[in-house]
Every structure is written in structure tokens, then in C-alpha cells.
Amino acid sequence: MRLPKVLFVCLGNICRSPLAEGIFRHQIARRVPDHPMIVDSAGLDDYHVGEPPDARTLLVAHQHGITLNHRARLITPEDLQRFDYILAMDRSNLRKLQKLARQYGIADPPEIRLMRDFDPQPDSGEVPDPYYGTMEDFEAVYQILDRSIHHFIDFLLNSVIRSESPQHR
Ligand code: 4NP
Numbered sequence: 001m002r003l004p005k006v007l008f009v010c011l012g013n014i015c016r017s018p019l020a021e022g023i024f025r026h027q028i029a030r031r032v033p034d035h036p037m038i039v040d041s042a043g044l045d046d047y048h049v050g051e052p053p054d055a056r057t058l059l060v061a062h063q064h065g066i067t068l069n070h071r072a073r074l075i076t077p078e079d080l081q082r083f084d085y086i087l088a089m090d091r092s093n094l095r096k097l098q099k100l101a102r103q104y105g106i107a108d109p110p111e112i113r114l115m116r117d118f119d120p121q122p123d124s125g126e127v128p129d130p131y132y133g134t135m136e137d138f139e140a141v142y143q144i145l146d147r148s149i150h151h152f153i154d155f156l157l158n159s160v161i162r163s164e165s166p167q168h169r
Contacts (some may be wrong), residue, residue, distance in 0.1 A: 001160055003160060004069065006084065008039075011043060013074075014043075014131075016127050017042065024149050048072040056135055058136070059139040080109055084113070090126040091124065118149075
């Protein structure tokens with residue numbers, strides 16, 4: 001089974017997208033063991049490049065049994081060629097990603113979607129930026145991501161199964 005390559009993107013790559021990456025790794029390892037996947041996260045601004053995730057991101061991940069091993073990095077043109085799916089945390093991230101794909105002249109860009117397109121309770125449709133918030137905001141982001149990623153994995157597995165079924169060969 002060939003699983004798609006997935007990149008999570010937010011603004012600073014220290015709060016939402018590294019948490020999304022960690023939750024995705026955690027869930028996929030349980031649901032599809034022995035299928036190592038290419039998954040990463042990146043940011044659209046360079047304020048925090050090289051830094052580990054925000055202490056509150058690390059804490060909320062730890063409270064849910066997830067260890068994050070990531071250093072913030074900027075998205076690159078190669079990311080827009082290499083990944084199959086790019087998940088944006090909010091509409092501003094989405095617009096910037098679409099603009100970068102146009103600027104870089106990427107011929108066959110990845111599918112760029114909002115993370116909460118996969119959330120059965122999408123509310124505003126965005127994963128709110130918790131940077132100026134409290135631990136409660138980080139826990140709320142965790143819950144949104146945990147739920148959205150569960151449904152995103154359902155979607156990935158369904159599309160992989162469909163594409164690998166005999167009538168699609
Ligand atoms: P993130 O959160 O995009 O979820 O990583 C932010 C992190 C840092 C800043 C803004 C949002 N900042 O302004 O430094």
C-alpha cells in the first residue's frame with residue numbers, strides 16, 4: 001500500500017502544524033502499523049525557524065501521550081513538488097500556499113486543503129491560532145486536530161483502497 005506524503009502547514013510552525021504532525025504520526029502508527037509514511041510540518045513565516053515547538057504545544061502533546069521531535073522550518077518550493085497533500089490550518093495559510101504554488105510555477109501542485117475540511121464539526125472552518133492564548137486554547141486545538149486527523153486518515157485510506165482496487169488498475 002502506497003500512502004500519500006502529507007505536509008501540515010501553519011504560520012510559525014511551533015504551535016498548530018507540529019502538533020498536527022505529531023497527532024497524525026501517532027494515529028497512523030496505530031491504524032496502519034508497519035507502513036512508514038512521509039509526513040512533516042512547515043511554516044510560512046521565519047520568526048521561529050530552528051526552534052522546538054512552543055512549550056505549551058509540547059505540554060499538550062505530552063498530556064495526550066505524544067512526543068514531538070520537530071524544529072521549525074520554512075516551507076520550500078520542493079515541498080510543493082514533493083508532497084501529495086498539504087493541510088493548511090487557516091484560510092490565510094491556504095491563500096499563501098496557493099500563491100506560492102503559482103509563484104513557483106509548480107506544474108502539478110499537491111492537493112492543498114484546509115485541515116478542518118475533514119472535521120465533522122468544522123465551526124469556523126479554521127484551526128484557531130493559540131499563540132496568544134492559554135493552555136485551554138491549546139487543549140481545544142488538540143481536540144480539533146485529533147478529530148480532523150482521524151477523519152482525514154479515513155479519507156486517505158479510502159482513497160488508497162479505491163486507487164489500488166482491481167477496477168482502477
Ligand atoms: P502557529 O502559531 O502558526 O500555530 O505556529 C504561531 C506561532 C508564532 C506566531 C504566530 C502564530 N508569532 O507571531 O510569532
